[in-house]
Amino acid sequence: MNQAKPSIPIGQDGPAEPKYSETAVRILDAAEGLFVELGMAATSLRLITQQAGVNLAAVNYHFRSKDALFEAVFLRRFGPWARACLEELDALERRVAGQPQALTAEVVMSYVRPAVALSKDPARGGAMFVRLFSRVLVENHRQLRETMSRQYGDLVTRYARALGRALPGLSEEEVEWRMHLGFSVMFHAFAGNDILKVFGRSAVSARDPDLIVKHMVPFVVAGLTSPSAGRPPGP
Numbered sequence: 001m002n003q004a005k006p007s008i009p010i011g012q013d014g015p016a017e018p019k020y021s022e023t024a025v026r027i028l029d030a031a032e033g034l035f036v037e038l039g040m041a042a043t044s045l046r047l048i049t050q051q052a053g054v055n056l057a058a059v060n061y062h063f064r065s066k067d068a069l070f071e072a073v074f075l076r077r078f079g080p081w082a083r084a085c086l087e088e089l090d091a092l093e094r095r096v097a098g099q100p101q102a103l104t105a106e107v108v109m110s111y112v113r114p115a116v117a118l119s120k121d122p123a124r125g126g127a128m129f130v131r132l133f134s135r136v137l138v139e140n141h142r143q144l145r146e147t148m149s150r151q152y153g154d155l156v157t158r159y160a161r162a163l164g165r166a167l168p169g170l171s172e173e174e175v176e177w178r179m180h181l182g183f184s185v186m187f188h189a190f191a192g193n194d195i196l197k198v199f200g201r202s203a204v205s206a207r208d209p210d211l212i213v214k215h216m217v218p219f220v221v222a223g224l225t226s227p228s229a230g231r232p233p234g235p
Contacts, residue, residue, distance in 0.1 A: 024063075027052045027054060028069075028073055031048045032125065034047055035070060036128050039139065040139065068143075075148075077118070078129075082155050089110045089158060089162060092110050104163070104225050108217055127190070130187060130190040134188055160176060178223060178224050193206060194206035
């Protein structure tokens with residue numbers, strides 16, 4: 001039986017940042033915009049080559065296939081974000097070592113702050129990457145999901161442990177469900193899609209990262225810290 005490859009710890013010994021040539025970066029930038037706008041399935045290599053001003057041979061030379069290109073587009077942004085999250089979490093855990101109090105909001109902010117910084121930095125993908133991440137969460141990219149699980153599974157493990165310590169009254173299953181919902185809320189919120197405007201006027205400014213954080217963090221923390229689904233709420 002084939003055994004799953006273990007997760008690679010993220011950090012100095014984790015996945016190295018690939019070094020791309022100028023041509024490869026042009027291809028990545030063009031593909032990123034098209035994947036966000038059209039989705040992976042609807043984006044052809046022909047569109048990418050036209051946008052990047054290169055020929056098909058250049059795409060094949062640098063990335064071999066559209067699937068491999070999509071993976072490279074995503075991971076060049078996701079890797080630095082994942083490392084920034086764990087650096088924040090490491091700092092938090094050092095600061096509160098041995099203290100018993102719940103720190104749910106601080107754990108949440110340890111992954112929100114890097115997301116805000118990323119969303120404001122076009123050099124690291126900015127809001128475009130956050131929208132791409134939202135697509136990945138709802139579309140089935142099997143190869144990418146397998147790579148993320150193998151290389152970045154440590155991210156989920158560390159946050160599950162941190163939230164488990166902050167929420168001792170919850171089962172492991174409940175912690176993971178709340179992580180799933182919390183992460184989903186965060187990335188869909190940062191994607192800038194104002195759902196209410198679909199139905200009419202809205203006071204929501206879904207493209208302002210600071211406003212998103214102001215309203216989202218209390219919402220996510222309240223969900224994480226709500227009573228266990230296995231017992232009724234207290235008086």
